[in-house]
Ligand SMILES: *[C@@H]1O[C@H](CO)[C@@H](O)[C@H](O)[C@H]1NC(C)=O
Ligand SMILES: *[C@@H]1O[C@H](CO)[C@@H](O)[C@H](O)[C@H]1NC(C)=O
């Protein structure tokens with residue numbers, strides 16, 4: 001029930017989700033020293049490919065993403081957060097049974113690009129493109145991401161928050 005607006009990559013045991021976000025609770029650990037660079041570089045590569053300027057890293061957004069991911073870990077077995085009340089854009093990735101690096105997470109979102117038609121700002125039938133269009137949304141300037149791991153089933157939940165949020169209805173991403 002937490003995965004509407006989400007697209008399932010069943011072959012890879014990956015699930016992505018794009019929503020607007022929710023207010024976060026309790027404290028979080030620092031990510032790997034260069035994980036932030038890897039999240040950022042992967043986003044900015046996808047943006048450069050379509051002529052959109054780079055995002056900058058936001059520690060505040062990363063902290064919110066970390067708090068939200070840890071709450072899902074502690075209370076919801078790493079399932080997707082309900083981000084419908086957040087003032088940020090949010091992309092999520094659930095992965096079962098294997099480690100997901102920051103680059104792999106972002107590349108999984110960017111893989112939706114092949115379903116997106118820029119000319120009429122549409123998405124292929126039965127596909128969702130909102131995760132990709134958030135990555136390349138021109139008016140979004142800041143990103144922050146985090147991951148939490150659930151040891152009981154070796155799953156992970158990766159969340160990125162975006163500010164200002166993308167996927168404004170009726171607007172093209174760039
Ligand atoms: C998410 O939260 C919103 C607002 O609180 C609620 O209306 C909606 O039903 C929730 N969605 C799910 C899938 O739980
Ligand atoms: C960190 O840097 C090392 C060495 O440059 C690189 O191999 C690795 O992929 C980077 N990212 C993470 C998250 O460790």
Ligand SMILES: *[C@@H]1O[C@H](CO)[C@@H](O)[C@H](O)[C@H]1NC(C)=O
Nearest residue numbers: 074075076077078079152153
């Ligand atoms: C999380 O998973 C464990 C083990 O499968 C289960 O016992 C528990 O009820 C689950 N918790 C929630 C909130 O779904």
